[in-house]
Amino acid sequence: MTRRNDGPARVTIADVAARAGVSLSTVSRALNGNPTVDPALTERVKDAAAALDYTASPVARSLVLGRTQTVAVIVPDLGNPTFQAILRGLSRAAAADDYHVLVADSAESVEEERVLAGATRRRTDGVILCSPRLPQDELDRLVGGLRPVVLINRTSGEVPSVRADYGGALADELAHLHGLGHRRIVFLAGAPRSVANAARLEAIAAFVADHPDTEITEIPCGVDFEAGAAAGSAVLASDATAAVAFNDLVAMGLLSAVQASGCRVPGDLSIVGFDDIPFAQYTTPPLTTAAVPAAELGVQAWARMRELLEGDEPGGPLTVLPELTVRGTTGPAA
Amino acid sequence: MTRRNDGPARVTIADVAARAGVSLSTVSRALNGNPTVDPALTERVKDAAAALDYTASPVARSLVLGRTQTVAVIVPDLGNPTFQAILRGLSRAAAADDYHVLVADSAESVEEERVLAGATRRRTDGVILCSPRLPQDELDRLVGGLRPVVLINRTSGEVPSVRADYGGALADELAHLHGLGHRRIVFLAGAPRSVANAARLEAIAAFVADHPDTEITEIPCGVDFEAGAAAGSAVLASDATAAVAFNDLVAMGLLSAVQASGCRVPGDLSIVGFDDIPFAQYTTPPLTTAAVPAAELGVQAWARMRELLEGDEPGGPLTVLPELTVRGTTGPAA
DNA sequence: CTGTTAGCGCTTTCAA
DNA sequence: TTGAAAGCGCTAACAG
Numbered sequence: 036m037t038r039r040n041d042g043p044a045r046v047t048i049a050d051v052a053a054r055a056g057v058s059l060s061t062v063s064r065a066l067n068g069n070p071t072v073d074p075a076l077t078e079r080v081k082d083a084a085a086a087l088d089y090t091a092s093p094v095a096r097s098l099v100l101g102r103t104q105t106v107a108v109i110v111p112d113l114g115n116p117t118f119q120a121i122l123r124g125l126s127r128a129a130a131a132d133d134y135h136v137l138v139a140d141s142a143e144s145v146e147e148e149r150v151l152a153g154a155t156r157r158r159t160d161g162v163i164l165c166s167p168r169l170p171q172d173e174l175d176r177l178v179g180g181l182r183p184v185v186l187i188n189r190t191s192g193e194v195p196s197v198r199a200d201y202g203g204a205l206a207d208e209l210a211h212l213h214g215l216g217h218r219r220i221v222f223l224a225g226a227p228r229s230v231a232n233a234a235r236l237e238a239i240a241a242f243v244a245d246h247p248d249t250e251i252t253e254i255p256c257g258v259d260f261e262a263g264a265a266a267g268s269a270v271l272a273s274d275a276t277a278a279v280a281f282n283d284l285v286a287m288g289l290l291s292a293v294q295a296s297g298c299r300v301p302g303d304l305s306i307v308g309f310d311d312i313p314f315a316q317y318t319t320p321p322l323t324t325a326a327v328p329a330a331e332l333g334v335q336a337w338a339r340m341r342e343l344l345e346g347d348e349p350g351g352p353l354t355v356l357p358e359l360t361v362r363g364t365t366g367p368a369a
Numbered sequence: 370m371t372r373r374n375d376g377p378a379r380v381t382i383a384d385v386a387a388r389a390g391v392s393l394s395t396v397s398r399a400l401n402g403n404p405t406v407d408p409a410l411t412e413r414v415k416d417a418a419a420a421l422d423y424t425a426s427p428v429a430r431s432l433v434l435g436r437t438q439t440v441a442v443i444v445p446d447l448g449n450p451t452f453q454a455i456l457r458g459l460s461r462a463a464a465a466d467d468y469h470v471l472v473a474d475s476a477e478s479v480e481e482e483r484v485l486a487g488a489t490r491r492r493t494d495g496v497i498l499c500s501p502r503l504p505q506d507e508l509d510r511l512v513g514g515l516r517p518v519v520l521i522n523r524t525s526g527e528v529p530s531v532r533a534d535y536g537g538a539l540a541d542e543l544a545h546l547h548g549l550g551h552r553r554i555v556f557l558a559g560a561p562r563s564v565a566n567a568a569r570l571e572a573i574a575a576f577v578a579d580h581p582d583t584e585i586t587e588i589p590c591g592v593d594f595e596a597g598a599a600a601g602s603a604v605l606a607s608d609a610t611a612a613v614a615f616n617d618l619v620a621m622g623l624l625s626a627v628q629a630s631g632c633r634v635p636g637d638l639s640i641v642g643f644d645d646i647p648f649a650q651y652t653t654p655p656l657t658t659a660a661v662p663a664a665e666l667g668v669q670a671w672a673r674m675r676e677l678l679e680g681d682e683p684g685g686p687l688t689v690l691p692e693l694t695v696r697g698t699t700g701p702a703a
Numbered sequence: 704c705t706g707t708t709a710g711c712g713c714t715t716t717c718a719a
Numbered sequence: 720t721t722g723a724a725a726g727c728g729c730t731a732a733c734a735g
């Protein structure tokens with residue numbers, strides 16, 4: 036057998052035992068803070084370990100303890116600002132609890148999501164899933180074999196989850212526009228069958244039911260800058276005084292396109308985004324949007340996972356309401 | 370001993386062996402594609418494994434093989450677009466070779482960088498370091514105990530590395546401005562003692578030496594949008610016709626600030642950024658910048674690591690030249 | 704070609 | 720309180 040992992044010279048527990056003149060078990064006990072070890076011996080063992088620069092092999096410990104001190108995070112796209120923020124919050128929170136994070140990017144592929152979840156689960160203690168694309172029934176089936184699992188922006192039975200209240204935040208945005216006098220609004224829709232889009236559509240339906248004076252038209256669009264820019268002419272062709280974009284990227288694309296056509300924002304058209312990505316505050320004018328606390332979602336997701344790992348009662352599903360952040364792209368209806 | 374990792378019901382190699390009526394070794398060999406196994410038996414073993422939904426425990430394999438099939442990536446800040454892009458490229462490239470990625474965010478702390486590197490190395494086959502902050506001597510010392518290591522945007526002895534040629538790209542930007550007739554240029558500097566800033570300063574000195582007709586003034590600035598915006602008045606107060614920003618964030622802040630003061634870009638002032646972050650093409654006008662292929666850097670870093678892991682000759686240090694990307698913020702000198 | 708046996712490096716019974 | 724021994728789940732010599 037050829038060992039590949041021969042970078043740092045390997046010192047094993049046996050070396051420490053030999054140097055301290057004790058048995059392997061004593062070294063293990065001493066180093067793990069087992070109180071039944073004679074203090075003098077503990078001292079001797081620790082000295083020996085320090086002298087040899089010894090640390091127990093995490094892999095060997097993982098095998099015997101059945102615990103890797105690592106969790107997996109599956110995201111659909113590491114290039115998306117929202118998932119980056121989630122990952123950042125999650126990674127730092129986990130690190131604070133001495134856990135490691137294995138990331139996997141499913142490249143927006145439902146199939147990859149499934150495969151990666153299973154594959155990474157085997158080498159970690161649990162998986163945190165950001166799977167907007169996975170159909171609900173598949174998700175339900177998948178999580179069963181994965182536990183412990185924490186879901187972000189999805190739910191499945193009793194599985195702990197943290198999510199942003201997309202519907203509630205969209206309602207806030209609509210109320211904001213309504214308050215400014217807007218009665219004809221267009222909604223630039225995202226991926227047609229995604230859960231995220233469905234939540235927005237529901238909120239819109241509810242709002243319209245409550246406000247018969249308001250008309251909200253859906254325009255199929257997409258989720259990125261290009262899609263938003265491409266929708267510009269359709270928006271201008273409509274008689275809407277305000278546009279609600281699926282997310283900030285779309286809003287920025289739209290903003291850019293309508294401005295290029297001589298339309299003034301918010302004078303002629305108000306625009307709201309969604310997410311509050313870092314650049315939302317730097318558009319001209321700065322974008323009104325709903326701030327999704329993505330990093331906080333990551334932190335809370337870790338908190339849930341930690342509870343599961345500790346065997347504690349996992350907190351119920353957490354829902355945070357994105358905060359309406361009024362900036363420069365919204366104003367009174369023309 | 371209480372096993373924690375009891376999510377998916379555990380099927381071991383012994384179960385497969387029993388069901389197939391063979392020994393453990395035969396199962397191992399069959400499943401690992403060892404050609405010395407009777408085809409009929411291989412078939413039987415695979416059927417049994419499939420029926421039991423068996424996959425070998427990665428942890429147990431790691432222990433015996435001395436190889437985890439995982440690499441660690443240490444970045445200073447997961448919130449930075451550049452590192453996000455590197456991570457994305459790296460993660461996908463590694464996944465294509467069936468490797469997993471453990472990420473750690475050092476939160477810009479030099480001390481954390483050191484600790485994380487050591488800690489993650491033990492549970493992986495190698496580490497890829499993005500450590501702009503670590504002083505050279507510490508870096509040199511650190512990498513010794515970490516091998517295999519790949520460095521991104523840093524070098525250390527014979528350690529394989531991939532980096533962007535900041536100096537070369539900056540020279541291209543200056544040549545572009547010079548060609549447009551600019552002779553008085555300001556440089557908005559980044560972190561004073563960073564490696565990245567030093568490279569830019571060197572390139573500037575070299576350019577000035579070659580072009581005595583051109584005057585380049587340094588203005589201490591910073592690395593983010595706010596810093597760029599704050600430098601606006603200083604830039605306007607100078608008699609420069611063009612500004613070279615440390616990075617795109619700074620350029621965007623500057624652009625926004627000078628436009629707010631009625632200065633027209635590029636009519637009154639040309640601006641160039643650096644990095645070509647995703648939003649650089651969406652400013653008004655779109656930003657001229659040097660496109661650093663961050664994702665490609667990640668891909669190449671993985672390629673180097675893979676070679677090290679395979680025992681192949683690791684390619685020499687790779688330097689990619691960011692491509693000058695001329696967009697709307699540069700024009701003829703006033 | 705296949706089975707038996709010996710570990711990988713560690714933790715934890717079980718005896719002493 | 721300590722040591723000897725078993726075993727986590729797997730792979731690889733070594734015989735047969």
